[in-house]
Each structure stands twice: as C-alpha cells, then as structure tokens.
Amino acid sequence: xxxxxxxxxxxxxxxxxxARQTAADRPGVAQPVPLRPVPVQPWGRILxxxxxxxxxxxxxxxxxxxxxGVRPSIANTYGLWxxxxxxxxxxxxxxxxxxxxxxxxxxxxxxxxxxxxGRRPIQLSFEGTSPLTxxxxxxxxxxxxxxxxxxxxxxxxxxxxxxxxxxxxYARKESPSQRIGQWLSMHLIEPxxxxxxxxxxxxxxxxxxxWPARPGQRSRMRVRKLAETEADRNxxxxxxxxxxxxxxxxxxxxxxxxxxxxxxDPPPEEALKTEKEQIDLNVKVVAKxxxxxxxxxxxxxxxxxxxxxxxxxxFPRVRTWDALLTASGAPGIHFEDxxxxxxxxxxxxxxxxHNQADRLTxxxxxxxxxxxxxxxxxx
Amino acid sequence: MVFNxxxxxxxxxxxxxxxxxxxxxxxKKINLLIASYLFYAAWNPPFxxxxxxxxxxxxxxxxxxxKAQRAATRHAWMLLSVIANLGLLGYFKYGQFVLDNFTSxxxxxxxxxxxxxxxxxxxxxxxxxxxxTMSYTLDVYLRRAAPAQNLLDYALFVTFFPHLVAGPIxxxxxxxxQFAQPRRASGQQLRFGLALMTLGLFNKVVLAxxxxxxxxxRVYDSDKxxxxxxxxxxxxxxxxxxxxxxxxxxxxxxGAALCLGFAMPDNFRFPYAAVGFTDFWRRWHITLSSWLRxxxxxxxxxxxxxARRTYAALxxxxxxxxxxxxxNWTFVAWGGLHGVYLxxxxxxxxxxxxxxxxxxxxxxxxxxxxxxxxVTWVFFRAKTFxxxxxxxxxxxxxxxxxxxxxxxFSLISVAAIVGGIVLTHWLMRARTLESVVARAxxxxxxxxxxxxxxxxxxxxxxxxxxxxxxx
Numbered sequence: 047x048x049x050x051x052x053x054x055x056x057x058x059x060x061x062x063x064x065a066r067q068t069a070a071d072r073p074g075v076a077q078p079v080p081l082r083p084v085p086v087q088p089w090g091r092i093l094x095x096x097x098x099x100x101x102x103x104x105x106x107x108x109x110x111x112x113x114x115g116v117r118p119s120i121a122n123t124y125g126l127w128x129x130x131x132x133x134x135x136x137x138x139x140x141x142x143x144x145x146x147x148x149x150x151x152x153x154x155x156x157x158x159x160x161x162x163x164g165r166r167p168i169q170l171s172f173e174g175t176s177p178l179t180x181x182x183x184x185x186x187x188x189x190x191x192x193x194x195x196x197x198x199x200x201x202x203x204x205x206x207x208x209x210x211x212x213x214x215x216y217a218r219k220e221s222p223s224q225r226i227g228q229w230l231s232m233h234l235i236e237p238x239x240x241x242x243x244x245x246x247x248x249x250x251x252x253x254x255x256x257w258p259a260r261p262g263q264r265s266r267m268r269v270r271k272l273a274e275t276e277a278d279r280n281x282x283x284x285x286x287x288x289x290x291x292x293x294x295x296x297x298x299x300x301x302x303x304x305x306x307x308x309x310x311d312p313p314p315e316e317a318l319k320t321e322k323e324q325i326d327l328n329v330k331v332v333a334k335x336x337x338x339x340x341x342x343x344x345x346x347x348x349x350x351x352x353x354x355x356x357x358x359x360x361f362p363r364v365r366t367w368d369a370l371l372t373a374s375g376a377p378g379i380h381f382e383d384x385x386x387x388x389x390x391x392x393x394x395x396x397x398x399x400h401n402q403a404d405r406l407t408x409x410x411x412x413x414x415x416x417x418x419x420x421x422x423x424x425x
Numbered sequence: 426m427v428f429n430x431x432x433x434x435x436x437x438x439x440x441x442x443x444x445x446x447x448x449x450x451x452x453k454k455i456n457l458l459i460a461s462y463l464f465y466a467a468w469n470p471p472f473x474x475x476x477x478x479x480x481x482x483x484x485x486x487x488x489x490x491x492k493a494q495r496a497a498t499r500h501a502w503m504l505l506s507v508i509a510n511l512g513l514l515g516y517f518k519y520g521q522f523v524l525d526n527f528t529s530x531x532x533x534x535x536x537x538x539x540x541x542x543x544x545x546x547x548x549x550x551x552x553x554x555x556x557x558t559m560s561y562t563l564d565v566y567l568r569r570a571a572p573a574q575n576l577l578d579y580a581l582f583v584t585f586f587p588h589l590v591a592g593p594i595x596x597x598x599x600x601x602x603q604f605a606q607p608r609r610a611s612g613q614q615l616r617f618g619l620a621l622m623t624l625g626l627f628n629k630v631v632l633a634x635x636x637x638x639x640x641x642x643r644v645y646d647s648d649k650x651x652x653x654x655x656x657x658x659x660x661x662x663x664x665x666x667x668x669x670x671x672x673x674x675x676x677x678x679x680g681a682a683l684c685l686g687f688a689m690p691d692n693f694r695f696p697y698a699a700v701g702f703t704d705f706w707r708r709w710h711i712t713l714s715s716w717l718r719x720x721x722x723x724x725x726x727x728x729x730x731x732a733r734r735t736y737a738a739l740x741x742x743x744x745x746x747x748x749x750x751x752x753n754w755t756f757v758a759w760g761g762l763h764g765v766y767l768x769x770x771x772x773x774x775x776x777x778x779x780x781x782x783x784x785x786x787x788x789x790x791x792x793x794x795x796x797x798x799x800v801t802w803v804f805f806r807a808k809t810f811x812x813x814x815x816x817x818x819x820x821x822x823x824x825x826x827x828x829x830x831x832x833x834f835s836l837i838s839v840a841a842i843v844g845g846i847v848l849t850h851w852l853m854r855a856r857t858l859e860s861v862v863a864r865a866x867x868x869x870x871x872x873x874x875x876x877x878x879x880x881x882x883x884x885x886x887x888x889x890x891x892x893x894x895x896x
Contacts, residue, residue, distance in 0.1 A: 100878040107882075
C-alpha cells in the first residue's frame with residue numbers, strides 16, 4: 047500500500063512520449079479516462095507478416111509430427127468423457143457401460159460390440175485410473191439401470207491409483223463455456239491437427255529431452271502416446287507402438303522403469319492395507335448397484351511379458367482377483383481362464399495391437415453372452 | 426469464459442463483428458451489455474443475478490445520494506451500497522471462513538458446535554465487480570464524480586466483459602465517459618490491441634501455465650520436504666507464475682478493450698524492478714492498491730493524524746487487502762507482511778531521510794525487495810501455515826534431510842524464465858511498453874508476434890482459469 051505522500055521515484059516521470067500517469071500517481075481524486083496510446087508502427091504490415099509467419103511455423107510443426115507417424119485424433123479430455131456420461135441422463139440409463147483403466151479403454155472396440163449387440167456401449171474408462179470413483183457415481187445415479195463391465199488392471203485397480211481423477215467432478219460442474227469449448231475443439235481443431243496431442247505440447251517435448259540428471263533424484267518416465275481416440279471415446283492402441291520397433295522398445299522401457307521400486311512407494315504393509323481397502327470399497331459399490339438390478343461383471347484383460355510378471359509378483363491372483371470376486375459375489379472373466387482371450391499380440395505387454403482388438407472384443411462379447419448376460423446364461 | 430479458450434475466440438470474433446456494424450451507438454452498447462452478460466453467464470448462468478443486484482443497488486444508491494438534502498440521508502445511501510456489496514461478498518466468499526473460525530473458537534472454549542456444511546459456490550470475479558460498483562457510489566458520495574446519465578451506461582460500466590472478472594478494477598470516471606460518444610477502434614488500435622492480447626496470452630498460456638505452474642505445484646502441493654534449491658525454485662516459479670498469469674490477464678483485457686475502441690488503465694508497471702515496497706505497490710496491481718488507498722487508507726486517516734495512526738491505517742489496509750485475496754488466514758498473513766514491510770520502509774525513510782543510494786546500492790535494494798516479496802509469496806501460495814513454514818524452512822536451509830524434488834529441466838526453465846522476467850523489469854522500469862515498441866524495427870515486432878502466437882498454439886494450454894478468478 048503506497049502512502050499518498052510517497053516520495054519514491056515516480057514512473058510518471060519517464061521522459062518518453064508514451065509516458066502516462068497511473069492511478070498510483072493520483073491519490074484521493076476521481077480517476078480520469080485512461081490514456082492508451084498506440085506506438086507508431088506499420089501495424090497492418092506487421093500483422094500480416096505475423097499471421098503468415100505463425101501459420102508457416104504451425105504448418106512446419108504439424109508436418110514434423112505427421113512425419114513422425116502421428117495422425118489427428120480426438121483428445122481424451124474430461125469434456126469428452128462428460129459427453130458420454132451425459133448419455134445416461136439422456137435416456138440411455140439401461141446401456142452397457144465400460145469402466146476400467148487403459149486395457150478396457152484401448153482393447154474393446156465399440157463398433158464391434160455394437161455390431162454384435164445392437165447397441166453401442168458407453169465408454170467411461172480412463173487410462174491409469176481406478177474405476178472406483180465413476181463406479182460410485184453410477185451407483186449413486188438412479189437413472190443408471192443397465193450393465194457395467196468393470197476392467198481390472200491390477201496395478202491400478204488394487205492401488206486405487208488415479209491418473210485422471212477429476213472426470214466425475216468435472217462432468218458435474220462443467221460450465222456452458224467449457225461445453226462449447228469442447229464442441230469447438232473436437233469439431234474444428236482436433237480432427238485436423240496431429241500435433242494437438244498432450245504428448246507433443248511444447249513443455250512436454252522440451253522436458254523429455256536428455257537433460258542431465260539431478261544428483262540424488264529419480265523420477266518415473268512419463269508414459270508416451272499409446273492410443274488414438276475417436277469422438278465417442280472408441281480408442282485403440284496406436285499402430286506405431288506395434289509397427290515401429292524403436293517406439294515399441296521405448297514403451298516397454300517406460301513400463302520397466304515404472305516397475306522399479308521408488309522412494310515414494312508405500313511400504314509393503316501399507317500397500318496390502320490399501321489393496322484390502324480398495325476391494326472393500328468396490329464390493330460396497332457393486333453391492334449397491336446389484337441391489338437395484340444392475341448387472342456387474344469384472345473383467346481381467348490380457349497382459350504379457352514383463353508386465354504380467356510384475357503383476358503376478360506384486361498382485362498375485364489369489365490375493366487380489368479371487369478375493370475380489372469372493373467378497374463381491376459378482377462374476378468375473380480372467381483371461382487366463384479362457385483360451386479365446388489368450389495368444390494375442392500385445393506389443394508393449396499391456397494392450398492388444400490395433401489389428402487384433404476387433405477379434406478380442408468379439409471373443410469377450412461371445413464369452414459374456416454365453417456365460418453371463420446372454421439369454422441362456424445364469425448370472 | 427476464460428480468455429485462453431476457443432469459446433472466447435469465437436465470442437470475441439462475434440463481438441468485434443457486431444461492434445463494427447453500422448448500428449446506432451445505443452444499439453452497440455446494448456450489444457456489448459448482452460455480450461458481457463453472456464461472457465459472465467458462460468461460467469454459471471444464475472450468478473448473473475448477482476451482477477444485476479449489484480448494478481441496481483448502486484444505481485439507486487447513487488441516485489438517492491444526489492437527491493438527498495441532509496448529510497445523514499447521504500450517509501444512509503452510501504451505507505446501503507457498502508453493506509449490500511460487502512454483504513454479497515461476505516456471504517459468498519467469507520461465509521464458510523467465518524463459520525469455520527467460529528466453530529474453532531467454540532471448540533477452543535470447549536463447546537462442540539457442528540454447523541451444517543456451507544455449500545456455496547464462489548461467483549467468479551465477485552471481489553472485482555463489487556469493488557468497481559462500490560467505487561461508483563463512493564465517488565458520488567465523496568463528490569468526486571457525478572452519477573452516470575443513464576442506466577445503460579452504468580450497467581455497461583459494471584459489466585463490460587474485458588474488466589468484469591479480474592480487473593483492472595475500473596472507476597466509473599474512467600469508463601462511463603467513454604460510453605457517452607460513439608467509439609470504434611481505428612485500424613491501428615485494433616491491430617495493436619490484438620498484439621497486446623497475444624502478449625497477454627503468451628504470458629498466461631506459455632510462461633505461467635506451461636512452464637512455471639508445475640514447478641510451484643510439485644513443491645507446494647506435495648507432502649515432500651523441500652531443500653533450499655527446491656524451495657527457492659518453487660517460490661521463484663510462483664512469483665513468475667502469478668505475475669505472468671495476472672499481468673497476462675490485464676494485458677489481454679486492455680488489448681480486448683482497445684480492439685473495441687475503449688481505453689483501460691495500466692495495472693502493472695514492471696513490479697519486480699521495484700526498489701522498496703512503496704514502489705512495489707505503485708507497480709503491482711495498481712488498480713487494487715489505489716482503490717484500497719482511496720477508499721480505505723485515506724478514510725482511515727492516511728498520514729494526516731500522526732505516525733501511530735498512519736501505521737495503524739497502513740496495517741489495517743494491508744490486512745484487509747490480504748483478506749480480499751482469499752478467505753484464508755494465509756492471505757491475511759501475506760497482507761500483514763506487506764504491511765510490516767511498508768511500515769518498516771516508512772520508518773527507515775524517516776530515519777535516513779537524506780540517504781540516496783548509488784547505482785550498486787540501488788540495484789541491491791531492488792533485489793532485496795524482490796527477495797522479500799518472494800517471502801510473502803510463500804504465504805500467498807501455501808494452502809496452510811504448516812506448509813508455508815516447511816517451504817520457508819527449506820528456503821533458509823533448515824530442511825537438512827530434504828531430497829531433490831524438481832527435475833533439472835524444471836530448475837533450468839524456472840531460472841531462465843524468472844531471470845528473464847526480472848531482467849526485463851529492470852530494463853523496462855523507467856519505460857513504457859509503447860515507447861520500446863515504437864523504437865523497435867517492424868521486422869522484429871513481426872517475428873516476436875509470430876513466435877508468441879506460435880508458442881501459444883503449440884503449448885496447447887488446457888484453458889486453465891486465471892489465478893485471480895478465485896479472488
């Protein structure tokens with residue numbers, strides 16, 4: 047707070063033709079209409095030059111990422127998720143909802159499901175995110191009376207990890223401006239620009255360069271782009287992960303990096319406690335859903351290689367999957383129990399290749415209809 | 426809607442197009458008024474009612490002030506305006522805070538009080554437009570200004586979208602006269618306005634959101650204990666972030682208004698080159714500091730009633746100024762620290778009235794000012810006092826067992842950007858942006874403009890709200 051009799055050096059004393067006083071120079075009086083001089087410059091030519099040059103730079107940036115193999119796809123934002131969530135409020139409360147982490151998100155192809163089932167399911171999964179919060183949201187919503195397929199990726203599901211934690215809150219509080227912005231972006235920007243992907247944002251690109259490591263500091267590598275998404279959140283593994291050996295190796299290296307122990311990992315006893323808590327929380331929510339007739343089915347989609355070894359070591363089936371099914375009383379499909387769900391190409395050990403996702407979806411749908419939700423199945 | 430959103434781009438293009446149509450001036454003002462309500466309703470439509478309440482109350486209060494014959498009646502109209510505006514602000518912004526403190530107080534004296542949860546959403550920008558409308562009635566009450574000639578001009582003053590939600594906090598005498606005559610931006614104003622908007626958005630989207638915010642978050646929003654390097658890097662990052670965020674908003678707002686042919690006041694004058702805290706507050710959030718000076722510090726007595734009263738007015742002003750920023754005692758502490766700095770500076774100036782620093786001492790005092798400002802930012806950024814103490818202990822090397830938090834890239838980008846900001850402020854401290862732009866080669870301006878626009882596009886900002894919206 048400046049005193050009205052301050053004697054400090056005055057900005058208003060600047061000897062240039064654009065100098066002007068501010069309210070700081072005029073204590074206790076009505077402030078006049080401000081001065082807003084325009085510097086003398088050929089602004090018309092400057093603007094045209096700036097527009098052309100920036101367009102050229104953007105075109106070059108776009109071309110660079112297209113040459114890398116990136117194609118335009120829809121950004122997997124909370125706004126996009128909210129559009130799908132609203133389908134339940136808009137008359138599709140009896141729909142099938144897919145709710146898991148990246149495996150259910152990337153591996154299940156909505157057009158195949160729709161072709162077999164007659165109805166397109168609602169994809170509400172988020173990569174690296176436990177389904178618990180959106181599941182609670184569905185359980186609290188009386189409009190939802192359909193079926194829910196809950197994806198169980200052990201390292202996410204049993205730790206309660208939430209990489210994208212804010213979707214439900216966002217959907218509840220989404221402002222009109224955000225809704226319009228989502229519509230504009232997914233219709234005017236995202237379908238046309240490959241670089242419009244968080245993996246290629248300026249800061250992200252710079253941050254992943256080979257900066258010297260800070261002594262004493264270790265941090266997990268950031269997961270790179272793995273998937274391509276469409277407007278209704280139908281998503282598949284990016285072909286580059288499968289076809290580019292270097293990129294595939296990078297994706298695997300990142301998982302291996304994540305499997306290493308870190309200082310901020312919880313101690314084993316705390317991890318076990320969290321695991322039990324997550325099972326209990328899911329059991330309660332599933333009970334609430336089933337009490338009002340919602341059909342719930344857990345599904346453990348395939349993983350392989352070092353990823354599967356990691357999961358077996360830290361989240362053994364008996365202690366996690368089997369305990370979950372026993373406690374909840376809900377049915378489940380584990381890929382190890384079904385030959386139809388085995389033998390797929392999982393380029394980075396965690397998600398099925400794009401060209402095999404249709405087959406996996408059809409196989410899973412067949413099992414579900416045969417053993418769980420079909421007319422001849424006894425749930 | 427926020428300036429850094431596609432929604433705003435489309436909205437602003439429509440407003441510019443409408444404003445350039447050959448319509449009567451009154452029709453153009455009605456268009457601007459409707460656009461401004463839409464701009465505000467895009468967050469939460471029902472809160473437009475608050476704008477109307479604030480507008481109508483102050484319009485009638487000012488009318489009553491003019492017609493009143495007796496001093497007591499004038500006083501009553503002024504109080505009506507102040508109570509209505511502060512009542513709105515108090516209910517929406519400080520209700521939960523008061524309730525929490527009352528509950529804590531009851532608990533301290535052994536009474537278990539469990540009030541119902543105060544589930545109120547804070548209307549965006551309420552602190553800004555309540556101050557703007559209050560300045561209208563207060564200026565009329567203090568006979569500094571005549572009331573607006575018509576309700577349309579006054580409503581547009583309150584609602585005009587460039588300044589509505591985060592300032593600059595405008596006075597009626599600055600804006601209402603601009604509505605009296607038809608205004609349309611010249612080609613030069615339009616183009617320079619667009620350049621200012623690009624500069625403002627570059628500050629916000631690229632510098633604040635993309636490069637500085639994460640360094641501050643990783644230290645202030647985590648439970649890790651920072652060492653000296655991380656604590657300083659995070660705090661310096663926040664100093665850069667809040668400047669780029671808020672000055673970026675002001676610059677964008679000034680540019681948007683200029684594109685429509687209106688002038689808005691400066692809100693920042695290179696504050697990180699301030700020498701002393703009086704100087705800092707002449708450069709930082711100028712429209713708020715001058716508002717507090719004119720409507721709080723001076724009415725509290727200012728420097729007219731002796732040293733003790735002056736210091737008391739100063740402290741009271743800064744404490745309330747801190748509380749204005751947020752319903753948390755950490756903001757009060759931030760304001761209090763600035764009050765203490767200002768009081769200490771005042772005492773030192775009185776004690777060493779003849780001291781004139783040489784060039785080295787001048788720069789050293791400037792850097793000392795910046796360092797001490799950074800200490801205050803700790804309380805502004807930390808959500809709790811315990812977090813603030815942890816960061817402060819780190820800054821002063823007291824967290825011995827701390828492990829590194831920020832990666833090398835974060836440290837380098839914070840050093841480069843914040844160093845660049847401070848250096849720029851020193852180079853510009855006695856200049857205006859316009860004077861530097863006027864002397865620059867046109868080719869350089871063209872390239873800088875293009876690079877800023879390119880950086881905004883490839884930074885892919887997520888439409889994060891400006892920090893000051895929450896205030």
